[in-house]
């Protein structure tokens with residue numbers, strides 16, 4: 044056993060000379076899954092098709108990262124690649140309105156219940172920072188409440204007690220963030236309504252502009268909201284005039300066609316979306332109630348802008364992806380596949396008496412090396428990190444590509460098959476045996 048990584052290793056050596064940490068986004072590094080003192084080398088990916096990715100050494104992996112979420116239709120899905128090719132012939136950027144972006148905005152408003160108006164941006168980070176700007180602008184308040192372990196991109200306001208890479212590398216989250224900005228962010232445990240009430244009291248009842256939450260967090264591993272939690276957030280926000288923002292960068296089009304707001308029947312004031320609406324190209328969006336969104340420039344005073352926002356290639360890819368997803372309605376099949384993965388993984392762990400908790404919702408997957416139900420970031424951090432690292436490498440060596448961090452969710456696509464899920468479970472069975 045053991046894959047060859049010679050070419051990836053060579054690339055890694057070059058990358059570290061010219062790119063900080065060798066990667067263009069921290070979560071791609073294998074620093075946190077090093078087995079020995081030496082940093083593990085991430086495979087450098089050369090191509091991807093369906094549910095598989097191939098690295099430059101020719102190793103093929105069954106992929107559960109899915110570019111961190113957007114690949115609902117699998118890699119290189121034909122409707123998307125064709126749409127990009129067709130759009131490419133007409134030019135790559137105009138910096139002017141297009142009919143396609145109107146079609147796309149209409150599609151988003153049709154599919155996501157909380158969206159009455161939407162503005163396109165280029166990433167989830169842009170979406171969340173813009174949504175917060177708007178919430179502050181319309182309320183005239185400064186504080187924002189978020190949850191520990193939730194990740195809303197890398198802008199100043201959201202790095203306090205953040206998930207994803209900040210959690211993976213155990214970073215403080217605030218170097219480079221002015222203290223004055225960090226102080227306006229109040230972070231509370233997920234799934235705890237009384238902590239939110241307390242934070243509102245601490246800030247002052249008329250001081251909190253927004254409460255932002257991943258309704259189904261995927262950036263501290265996958266954590267599910269307790270029954271009534273999201274409804275409780277809605278009630279608190281109503282009581283204190285706080286703008287409720289659902290950050291659906293992870294859960295959007297993953298837990299249902301209309302996202303978590305639709306699945307849990309809670310209407311946020313605003314929704315933020317990211318890569319999942321771009322079919323693999325850099326697209327994001329934020330939107331919500333018309334009365335709020337019309338306060339954005341140029342119809343209102345709150346400024347937000349972007350030369351590449353509504354870029355024709357991104358819009359074409361996103362439109363193709365969402366149209367195909369709407370046409371296929373893959374949600375029941377994806378949920379079945381996820382349940383098959385979840386119960387198979389749990390059984391394999393139980394067989395080897397490994398403390399392990401698998402969970403899933405829609406096409407999102409999660410697992411922790413613990414015997415308790417994980418309800419928040421503190422629970423997630425208490426899971427066995429060493430076992431995760433060993434398991435991760437056992438799986439990678441068997442051709443299963445998982446996120447290199449216990450603080451990330453996994454993703455299924457319509458390209459994954461029952462046979463591939465069963466192969467994953469067989470690999471997990473051997474891996475649990477190896478690490479037990």
Ligand code: HOZ
Pocket residue numbers: 068069070071111194207208261262451
């Ligand atoms: N939200 C993504 C992972 N949880 C971010 C991906 C990245 O930071 O590159």
